[in-house]
Amino acid sequence: MRLSREKIDEILQNVNIVDVISKYVRLKKSGANYKGVCPFHSEKTPSFMVSPSKQIYHCFGCHNGGNAAGFLMEFHKITFPEAMKELAAELGISIDLEDVKSYDKSDEYEPLYDLSAKTAQFFMESLDKNPAARIAVEYLQGRRINQASVKSFMIGYSPGNNTLIDFYRKNNLSIDTAVELGILGKSESGSLFERFAGRLMFPVFSPSGRIIAFGGRIL
Ligand SMILES: [Zn+2]
The missing domain is CATH 3.90.980.10 (DNA primase, catalytic core, N-terminal domain)
Known part of the structure; x- marks a missing residue:
């Protein structure tokens, strides 16, 4: 079995990007969004924004952006399956190592x-x-x-x-x-x-x- 599209969707739809990123970046509410100091470039004034409604983050300084999986990949320098594993664990959804391995083949x-x-x-x-x-x-x-x-x-x-x-x-x-x-x-x-x-x-x-x-x- 591979890490199916359905399982990926299930995980990404249920995860809360604010919770995920809050583990690594101190976020403060700013209007409808959250703001923090970008972990991907050096800055003093926060320009790293997280949108709970869109479930994406974006840095106005270095233009790094994406969803929760993208953040983990960038932050930990890990692959997509590894990021999905971390997100799944957060939700109590289990992904077999075997699934992750076979997904890796799509590296092409x-x-x-x-x-x-x-x-x-x-x-x-x-x-x-x-x-x-x-x-x-x-x-x-x-x-x-x-x-x-x-x-x-x-x-x-x-x-x-x-x-x-x-x-x-x-x-x-x-x-x-x-x-x-x-x-x-x-x-x-x-x-x-x-x-x-x-x-x-x-x-x-x-x-x-x-x-x-x-x-x-x-x-
Ligand atoms: Zn940045």
Whole structure:
């Protein structure tokens, strides 16, 4: 038996991210959310936020974010099955070691997850810093989506003009993986193009809380 999707959902739906993170980070209530000093980057003023309604955390300083499993993975530097084991134990749900072992075989997706996460960071930084993102910023302001929500949901902007391709090359990220994910396209002549150029970008999360794809809104 492997760690099934159903079991993963059961655990993630029942866990309370505030309880999980409170074990490691001192959290204080701040409006509808909780705030603390980020364990992932050095800071004095708290910019690490936890949303009980969305069951995700997000740091406004270093943009680390995700669900309870993602937090444990990042905090303990452990794998997804190991994080699920810790969450399950908290709920009194048992996961067999055997389940965890067989789940480990899906590590082949690791490069896809990694590239997706880095791409999301690139889109978010572009929304923040690229002058071409003004159209996206105005769109968000027009819809009264505040900065906090923009960050919580990891909303970004794809500036186009080969900036994403340059980003992959500069950081030695796999162009082939980006093509496989559908972020980049390849023309018949073999030249690369950015599928989402000029769009507002939303990451799509897997049930395990990792970015597996992107949605792009034409502006
Ligand atoms: Zn941080």
